[in-house]
Amino acid sequence: MKQIEKYGFYTFFIAFLIALYASIDLNSRLNKVMAELVSLKSEDQFTKNRNEIIDDDLVTFDNQIIDENTIKTKKEEKPDEVENLPQPKCEEKEEQFLAINPKIDFDSLQKRYKVKSRDEKDDLRKLSTKEKKRRFIELVLPAIKESRDRLMVTYKNLLELKDSNLTESDREYLDNLYKLYRIQDRDIDKLILAVKPHPISVILAQAALESGWGTSRFFREGSNIFGIWSFDENEERIKARGSNGVYLKKYDSYVESVDDYMLILGRSPKYEEFRKARMETDDPYELIQYLKVYSELRDEYVRRLRIVIKANKFTKFDKEN
Numbered sequence: 001m002k003q004i005e006k007y008g009f010y011t012f013f014i015a016f017l018i019a020l021y022a023s024i025d026l027n028s029r030l031n032k033v034m035a036e037l038v039s040l041k042s043e044d045q046f047t048k049n050r051n052e053i054i055d056d057d058l059v060t061f062d063n064q065i066i067d068e069n070t071i072k073t074k075k076e077e078k079p080d081e082v083e084n085l086p087q088p089k090c091e092e093k094e095e096q097f098l099a100i101n102p103k104i105d106f107d108s109l110q111k112r113y114k115v116k117s118r119d120e121k122d123d124l125r126k127l128s129t130k131e132k133k134r135r136f137i138e139l140v141l142p143a144i145k146e147s148r149d150r151l152m153v154t155y156k157n158l159l160e161l162k163d164s165n166l167t168e169s170d171r172e173y174l175d176n177l178y179k180l181y182r183i184q185d186r187d188i189d190k191l192i193l194a195v196k197p198h199p200i201s202v203i204l205a206q207a208a209l210e211s212g213w214g215t216s217r218f219f220r221e222g223s224n225i226f227g228i229w230s231f232d233e234n235e236e237r238i239k240a241r242g243s244n245g246v247y248l249k250k251y252d253s254y255v256e257s258v259d260d261y262m263l264i265l266g267r268s269p270k271y272e273e274f275r276k277a278r279m280e281t282d283d284p285y286e287l288i289q290y291l292k293v294y295s296e297l298r299d300e301y302v303r304r305l306r307i308v309i310k311a312n313k314f315t316k317f318d319k320e321n
Contacts, residue, residue, distance in 0.1 A: 002136045003180070017161045040118040094279055099109065106133075107138065118281075121160075121315045122135075122139070122220070123220065124136060124213065124215050125215045132213050132214065132215070133208075133213055133312070135214070136207075136211075136213045136214040137204070137256065139214065140204065140207050140214070140225060140254055141200075141204065141317070142254075142259075143225075143253070143254035143255045143256050143257070143258050144200055144203050144204060144207070145200070145321070146255050146257040147255055147259050147260075147262055148197045148200065148203070148262070148321075150197075151195055151197040151262060152197055153197050154177070154195050155192065155195045155197065158177075158188065158191055158192045158195060159192065160190050161173075161174065161188070162189075162192070174186070174188065174191070175197070176189055178191065180263070181194045181195070181263075181266055181267045182267050183267075191281075192273060193276065193279055194266040195266060196269055196278055196279060196286055197262065197273075198265075198274075198278045198282070198284075199282050199284045199287070199315075199321075200282040200314070200317040200318055200321055201309050201314035201315045201317055201318050202284045202287055202288060202291075202305070202309070203258070203261075204313055204314050204317065205284075205288075205305045205308040205309045205312075206226060206261075206291070206294070206305065207225045207226060208308055208312075209301075209304055209305065209308060210225065210226045210227040211224075211225050211226070211227070217238070217241075218238055218248045218250075220239055221250070222236075222237075222238050222248065222249065222250030222251060223250070223251040223252065223253055223254050223257050223263070224238075224248050224249055224250065224251060224257055225254060225258065226246060226258075226261040227248065227258065228249045228257070228260060228264065229246070229247065229249070230247040230248055230250075230263065231247075232247040235249065235250075236249070236250040237249055237250050238250050270293050271290070271291075271293070273290050274290035274291060274293075277290050279290075282318070284309055284314070284315060284318065285306060285309070288302050288305040288306060288309075289302055291305065
């Protein structure tokens, strides 16, 4: 009898050990599965954050290309189909609500676009598409004109100095420009190439794309119109959310932002072909072909520039200038 009880105890004990082992093994497997899930979730979150750097801060086209009333990304279009853009669904045509009132006092606007802090009325995210575009142009166009006009004066001065007997002040003037545009061989033809401004329509289209029509955080907080990156830790800048060391420059005014953009296109080696092209033509649709290097979107970026210029009738500003 005692032997039977002894065998019963051993049987129970062995069964208990087997159950315990199974439980431990199951728990181990569960922990392993949970660890894999956490890892996948972390990786997915990292990918999401990385992909949202541009979407969140630069307000690129996520569900729309131009606005709710024109072209949807879900409808793929070839570049040669741009000429047949669909008309806006709104009752008022695009050129009507984008036309700037000729009575606008640009001198008074200059006081408004040179600001270090944004007030409620300059938060374009809260405006309708129609009003957002109008307000964005009112804010940015005066700055573009001021910067471009100064460059045009410099360009004309250089054309006069090219074949002239230079004075001491002329040489000093050129030396400062050579240094600014990093032209070490002091070739005045290269300087002329660097300084010549391109059409307003191209500048305005890039401004609209890069700032999401003035809704990006960098535009609101740092007057950064063109999504210019910062590589100098000693300058004022804004960190992109969810990024690993990506910063964008912070400017005191829209004019300063446009000046920097024009300088970059005027001296960066990557825009050399663009500079050569703008010496030959002022056709915005020709020039934007050379701006694919401005964005990782490449050809798609050129296509969007073309759409923005055409759909918003930006070439009218070239004729007015």
